[in-house]
Amino acid sequence: MEYANLGRAGLKVSRIGLGTMTFGSRKWRDSKGQTRDWILEENGARPFFRKAMELGINFFDTANAYSQGLCEEITGRALKELFASRDEFVLATKVCQPMGEKPNQRGLSRKHILDGIDASLRRLGLDYVDLYQIHWWDATTPIEETLDALNDVVRAGKVRYLGASNTYAWQLAKALFTADLHGWTRFVSIQNQYNLIYREEEREMIPLCLDQGIGVIPWSSLARGFVMGNRSPDRNGGTARAKGDAVAHSMYYQKADFIIADRVGEVAERANASRAQVALAWILQKPGVTAPIVGATKLEHLQDLVKALDLKLTTQDVAHLEEPYEPKRILRM
Numbered sequence: 001m002e003y004a005n006l007g008r009a010g011l012k013v014s015r016i017g018l019g020t021m022t023f024g025s026r027k028w029r030d031s032k033g034q035t036r037d038w039i040l041e042e043n044g045a046r047p048f049f050r051k052a053m054e055l056g057i058n059f060f061d062t063a064n065a066y067s068q069g070l071c072e073e074i075t076g077r078a079l080k081e082l083f084a085s086r087d088e089f090v091l092a093t094k095v096c097q098p099m100g101e102k103p104n105q106r107g108l109s110r111k112h113i114l115d116g117i118d119a120s121l122r123r124l125g126l127d128y129v130d131l132y133q134i135h136w137w138d139a140t141t142p143i144e145e146t147l148d149a150l151n152d153v154v155r156a157g158k159v160r161y162l163g164a165s166n167t168y169a170w171q172l173a174k175a176l177f178t179a180d181l182h183g184w185t186r187f188v189s190i191q192n193q194y195n196l197i198y199r200e201e202e203r204e205m206i207p208l209c210l211d212q213g214i215g216v217i218p219w220s221s222l223a224r225g226f227v228m229g230n231r232s233p234d235r236n237g238g239t240a241r242a243k244g245d246a247v248a249h250s251m252y253y254q255k256a257d258f259i260i261a262d263r264v265g266e267v268a269e270r271a272n273a274s275r276a277q278v279a280l281a282w283i284l285q286k287p288g289v290t291a292p293i294v295g296a297t298k299l300e301h302l303q304d305l306v307k308a309l310d311l312k313l314t315t316q317d318v319a320h321l322e323e324p325y326e327p328k329r330i331l332r333m
Contacts, residue, residue: 001056002309004290008213009161009188011130013090015284015309017059017217018052018302019295020045020075024067038297039067042074049078051299055306059090061191061217061293063135064120065097076124092131093120094165096138108138110149117153133163133191136332137171143178151184163189163217166332169204176212187214191293193331194218194286196264196279196321197226197257200330206288215290218283222294226252227279229261251331259324267317273308276301280308282321 002015023045028036040048052060062075072093083089095116098106106112117132132153138146153159164172164187172190179186190209194201195218209216222228233253268278283292296302313321 007188007215013059013291014057015291017061017291017293018057019293020062020071021066022295022297023074024071028067045074053082061092063094069123072123090130094133094135096135108141108146113149117158130160131163132159133165135165137167147179147184154185161188165191169208189215191217193220195223197223197252210288216288217291219293221283221292222279227261227264228275229265256324256326263321273311274304277308277311281311281313
């Protein structure tokens with residue numbers, strides 16, 4: 001395993017982070033009411049944390065909203081059992097998404113942030129979170145209120161570093177400027193969608209991060225599995241998750257996307273590697289990227305992904321993969 005600083009921060013994280021959204025409860029429904037039959041419950045999730053530890057992964061990403069808090073509980077129990085001491089792993093969680101039906105059980109108000117971090121720590125069974133991320137931008141709350149509250153949870157020792165997720169470049173720039181203006185704790189990372197099929201972050205977000213020393217920890221590194229080459233234009237191909245993935249159907253499935261997926265297969269064949277390794281190796285070689293967040297529902301997939309660290313794509317490979325790309329509208333789910 002390789003390790004790197006998270007942006008300009010001193011925090012060292014593994015070059016691959018384990019995302020935990022796939023662990024929790026199959027009864028959990030998303031905002032559109034869709035069930036998640038692909039989720040692994042606690043007994044099925046535990047081997048993934050052990051395998052991650054064995055592979056040298058020390059960076060784990062969760063969120064309070066995943067399975068309405070159950071994911072944090074599972075994650076906290078697993079990490080405490082597997083690691084001998086708290087300083088051996090880096091735990092990231094998030095705040096913003098609804099945690100109930102009442103008006104103050106969501107968003108980035110001072111009330112919800114202060115309540116949210118305490119609730120997350122109780123579920124995780126930890127004294128502090130290493131990286132606390134805003135899951136979304138909250139247009140109903142002044143950024144000054146949000147950043148002041150986040151600064152307070154850092155000063156209280158409940159959080160070590162702050163990050164953002166699913167924001168536009170102008171929003172991240174505004175947050176950084178506002179924090180600097182008031183002397184508050186800055187964001188050190190951004191977690192946005194970034195992969196071979198969706199590269200819009202290269203226009204403004206990644207250049208901003210490079211300029212400001214913000215670590216990029218992309219989600220959906222494999223484009224929700226699209227790069228595996230098992231999708232079909234009629235949206236009926238692939239796994240059970242893919243068939244019911246309305247989000248992916250709205251983001252991908254353009255003609256150019258299928259060409260890129262085919263080229264991932266071509267490069268994989270030449271390199272004697274898997275498609276997943278090629279797609280992840282491409283991200284790992286991109287400027288500014290610290291640690292892609294990967295999820296898995298099969299242990300062999302996790303082990304396969306870690307091997308991407310040893311795969312160095314040539315300039316010709318990269319050009320071949322990138323050439324078919326066509327611009328997309330900016331997507332923030």
